[in-house]
Amino acid sequence: MCQLLGMNCNTPTDICFSFSGFRIRGGGSDMHKDGWGIAFFEGKGCRSFIDVQQAADSPIADMVREYPIRSTNVISHIRKATQGRVALENTHPFQRELWGRHWVFAHNGDLQHFKPQLVGPYQPVGDTDSERAFCFLLHHLRHEFASAPTPERMFPVLRELTARIAAHGEFNFLLSNGDFLFAHRASKLSYIVRKAPFATAHLKDEDLSIDFSEVAGSDDCVAVVATQPLTDNEVWTDFEDRTLNLFVDGQLAMSGSTANPARN
């Protein structure tokens, strides 16, 4: 299974510490060697770095770890190919424009027999179930809303679309437009919110610590979401299975079941 990492903050923050541990899962401490990627939002702008080399020894990952890009929303992914060969066009995160904003998406899981008829402007470039799911989401969101809705208005629609896709298999995903972060847990996804009083965190995958009280501002609020907790001395919270979660300004703002969205 692939690995997801997301960050949503109330102030631009660099992800170097979390990424240091996360990248090791790409061919180092874990067996996910089929490429990796990371997308950073800076205002409305977005830049992503993707590579088919394993993250543990990619020169691009070296650069990302050393170059503190400060961002309010980040999505990263380490791939273990299930559907679609190892190729750049199959490497997450995927990116498309909708309502004049960039949207970024990464998926962990495996969708069986998910081959929707995709007419309209969002067509997959590669051949993964994940990119098909992303195109399906954008197609229906665009159909539902002529212009950008608030995340609160978008929530029930996305929850219902998620439930439809999740009927095909494991569908953990992260989705962001740079203003907020949606995180869906099918069966694996945890999070932590760091805010004052800040403490020292220690990575699980390598012997590296950071004292956030020395680097964070007193009003900073940073949510980190990952397939598995990244640190071993902090309390991470598991989302409930089959829930869609919305993070705004570093805090969990909404949460709702996708097991039976009509009832929630």
Place this chain on the structure above:
Amino acid sequence: MCQLLGMNCNTPTDICFSFSGFRIRGGGSDMHKDGWGIAFFEGKGCRSFIDVQQAADSPIADMVREYPIRSTNVISHIRKATQGRVALENTHPFQRELWGRHWVFAHNGDLQHFKPQLVGPYQPVGDTDSERAFCFLLHHLRHEFASAPTPERMFPVLRELTARIAAHGEFNFLLSNGDFLFAHRASKLSYIVRKAPFATAHLKDEDLSIDFSEVAGSDDCVAVVATQPLTDNEVWTDFEDRTLNLFVDGQLAMSGSTANPARN
């Protein structure tokens, strides 16, 4: 004015040598300090690196120069802001999906009063004339062709759309989907085709030489397009003003006037 660099090849080739000289124009040998970007196609996959720092001392540019990404189509751009502030969302090259392929676009020039009504799926994220022009092109191409045409069928349509945009001002641009490269010269754009017998090339912007006979295969064919010639010991060819040019497999395949497209 901004600087453009493009490459189209019949075999995946790294652009490290040309990029070494080109990047110096971003804040080093020339005054273009408002960001830069480069997009590489590898098969159908595309990755781009963009930065608001000047190219001459960007850590991302260091990585790009050192990491030989082998690509058949590359588009790079160094920005001197005319319209739109210095921001990531205004940094070229721009990227969108059309007909299930990534398209990449970079522009050099300044379009006055070009504010078309853009209804449909291609909406600018930033506020440059350039991204508006790109969205305008994709919108009309999508309207004209339900699925991907050959570049030969696309050529006359693109030529006419180019002429419409060029009525608003200087419109040098590069456009690629990874299979071929379109290059429009309004008033500044040169090219060179390198093929056997290969020789040594020497950069204009720094004292660096490469002997292509040592690194290129005998069948390699590589076209390089730039706002100004990058080397000082090779013969570069100026395109004619107001011509649209198509490169396929490292060779100039088509050329036609955009001054009066109906007559050519």
